[in-house]
Amino acid sequence: MAMATATSISSPAVEPARPMTAKRPARPLLDGSLLPEPAQLLDGVNEKVWIEVIQKMDEVYNDLLQYEVALEQNNAALEESHRFIASILASMSDILVVCDRHGRIEEVNPAFQRYTGRTESALKGTLIFDLFTDPAARQTAESLFIHAPSGDQGGQDVELLLQAEDGGAVPVSFNWTPRLSGTGKLIGMVVTGRPVGELRRAYRELRQTHEDLKRTQQQLLHSEKMASLGRLVAGVAHELNNPISFVLGNVLALQRYAGRLQTYLEAVHNRGCDCIPELEELRSELRIDRIMEDMSPLIDGMIEGAERTRDIVDGLKRFSALDREAAERFNLAEVVERAVRWVAKSAPPHFAVHTELPEALPLRGSPGQLQQVVMNLVQNALQATAAQPAPLLEISGELGEREVRLTFHDNGPGIPDEALGHLFDPFFTTKPVGEGTGLGLSISYGIVERHGGRIVASNHPQGGAVFRLTLPRDGGTAA
Numbered sequence: 001m002a003m004a005t006a007t008s009i010s011s012p013a014v015e016p017a018r019p020m021t022a023k024r025p026a027r028p029l030l031d032g033s034l035l036p037e038p039a040q041l042l043d044g045v046n047e048k049v050w051i052e053v054i055q056k057m058d059e060v061y062n063d064l065l066q067y068e069v070a071l072e073q074n075n076a077a078l079e080e081s082h083r084f085i086a087s088i089l090a091s092m093s094d095i096l097v098v099c100d101r102h103g104r105i106e107e108v109n110p111a112f113q114r115y116t117g118r119t120e121s122a123l124k125g126t127l128i129f130d131l132f133t134d135p136a137a138r139q140t141a142e143s144l145f146i147h148a149p150s151g152d153q154g155g156q157d158v159e160l161l162l163q164a165e166d167g168g169a170v171p172v173s174f175n176w177t178p179r180l181s182g183t184g185k186l187i188g189m190v191v192t193g194r195p196v197g198e199l200r201r202a203y204r205e206l207r208q209t210h211e212d213l214k215r216t217q218q219q220l221l222h223s224e225k226m227a228s229l230g231r232l233v234a235g236v237a238h239e240l241n242n243p244i245s246f247v248l249g250n251v252l253a254l255q256r257y258a259g260r261l262q263t264y265l266e267a268v269h270n271r272g273c274d275c276i277p278e279l280e281e282l283r284s285e286l287r288i289d290r291i292m293e294d295m296s297p298l299i300d301g302m303i304e305g306a307e308r309t310r311d312i313v314d315g316l317k318r319f320s321a322l323d324r325e326a327a328e329r330f331n332l333a334e335v336v337e338r339a340v341r342w343v344a345k346s347a348p349p350h351f352a353v354h355t356e357l358p359e360a361l362p363l364r365g366s367p368g369q370l371q372q373v374v375m376n377l378v379q380n381a382l383q384a385t386a387a388q389p390a391p392l393l394e395i396s397g398e399l400g401e402r403e404v405r406l407t408f409h410d411n412g413p414g415i416p417d418e419a420l421g422h423l424f425d426p427f428f429t430t431k432p433v434g435e436g437t438g439l440g441l442s443i444s445y446g447i448v449e450r451h452g453g454r455i456v457a458s459n460h461p462q463g464g465a466v467f468r469l470t471l472p473r474d475g476g477t478a479a
Helices: 037-043 049-089 110-118 136-144 197-232 233-286 288-320 332-345 367-384 439-450
Strands: 095-100 105-108 160-165 169-180 188-196 326-330 352-356 362-365 392-399 401-411 454-459 465-473
Touching: 095 110, 095 169, 095 392, 136 169, 160 401, 169 326, 169 367, 188 197, 233 288, 326 332, 332 352, 332 392, 332 401, 362 367, 362 454, 367 392, 367 439, 367 465, 439 454
Parallel strands: 352 392
Antiparallel strands: 095 105, 095 188, 160 169, 169 188, 326 362, 392 401, 401 465, 454 465
């Protein structure tokens, strides 16, 4: 069976008519032969070749489309970056100027335009040195460019007078940073600056705020002292009552003795030496010998009572005085004993305080301030152990080579874990509303810190709260 032959599509039986055109001369090649005509080049090209050409054209077209999409995305990102940078430059309050290596302005931010009163177009291309008011400032600015740092670090801040919009001079603190090319060559300078007037105004406001804070701190300190003093009035009154009572009793006894002595002396002067038996009888009746024996103890007791009263009053004056007393040498053990005595006098009878202190704990600082610290710790222990059947506070002291250590351990419920980190924060308190200001421990912390020491709070493994107070013997910064 004979097979039919297929006719090629690329070789039609009838050739289409071609338009009549002028025949161009053939172009010679390098070897001297002539370049064939286009029609001759296309002769013999089959369908497969055309399909490959169309596929290549489609691939090139797809590549062009993808490239165009990526280009549009990059342009959008670039425009977004430009808008972001422009918004940052517009919101800057500091001056920003970009110059070439000769000092000609290339870019400025709106803040610089506001200070100089010139537009961006008017500033571009001008020398930055022409914007300074005096020759000295211009010379300094020129030297900054001539002696630019070799690295990428900026120079020192220099205060120069910049010509303002109204024609006046504005002091500005300038800083410059070199612009380097990829090869490390200097191509320009970035100049930043801030008007010094704003810095000075901010410094004045900061200093005023600091002074107000110091005054507020002093007022809080004094208020807390007065509050503590008010809570201890009963104890101090009881403490003063003892010496005053036996001074008063001794004075009354001396008053009676004075009457008897006066009667005896008058009898001696009136009767003379002839009535010795009668004087002996009167002497025995008035107990003159007993009076003479009691006279010295009575006077000593009065002196002791007066000295104790003076010490109590002196302690009150030190405690209630503002934080202005100079550092002095004192015995911390006596301060602790006095503070415990004052608090314990106003405490319930079953509140016990056991102290184990050396006879002398020499320290340099403010005894009144440290007495307030001890009283605050004792008062806190008193309030913390109020619910215990037998409230107890143990105070121990230790004298080191360079420091003095005090430990306060009560048998209360201890300190909650969430409160340990905030115990010395101002106005932080775990007491009910109306029973504490939250300033006692904060003020105590500040006093100890000013003395160069530290105070730490923790919970004892066997229960109760523990406060450890460590103070340098030389008084630290309080001196």
